[in-house]
Structures are given as C-alpha cells and as structure tokens.
Amino acid sequence: MPQGELIEDAARALASRGAPAATAELHLARGLLATPAQPPRAAGHFAAAQHLWQDIDHPY
Incomplete structure (x- = not known):
C-alpha cells in the first residue's frame, strides 16, 4: 500500500x-510526503501539526 493511502486510511x-x-501526526506525515514536490503544501501541514500540538500543551 502506498504511504499516502495508508495516511488517508x-x-x-x-x-x-x-x-x-x-x-x-497525520499532518506531519502528510507534510513529509509533500515536502519534495510541494514545499508550500508541506509547510501548511507542518504548521497545522505545530498548532495542534500547542493546543494540547505538548511541544512540537
């Protein structure tokens, strides 16, 4: 199964x-998959992961 399908499942x-x-963690995984081809999309996923971690008082 491709990584993207696993993440979406x-x-x-x-x-x-x-x-x-x-x-x-799903946002982090999506960002890692998007990094080589779509840096702006990856950055959005990394930012979303950071905000979610901050919302639950855990370091990113």
Whole structure:
C-alpha cells in the first residue's frame, strides 16, 4: 500500500475520534510526503501539526 493511502486510511479512521495528537501526526506525515514536490503544501501541514500540538500543551 502506498504511504499516502495508508495516511488517508488512518485519517478516515480517526475522523470522528477526537484524537488531536494522532491528527497532528497525520499532518506531519502528510507534510513529509509533500515536502519534495510541494514545499508550500508541506509547510501548511507542518504548521497545522505545530498548532495542534500547542493546543494540547505538548511541544512540537
């Protein structure tokens, strides 16, 4: 299974669970996959992960 599909499967499974740490990690994974081809998109995912971690008082 390609990495992108694995990430999206995890995102669907977590969609209604209210798991901010897991959601932050999904953004991190999406950012890592986007980095080589789409740096601005990657930056958006990294920023979203950072904000989610800050919202739950955990360092990024």
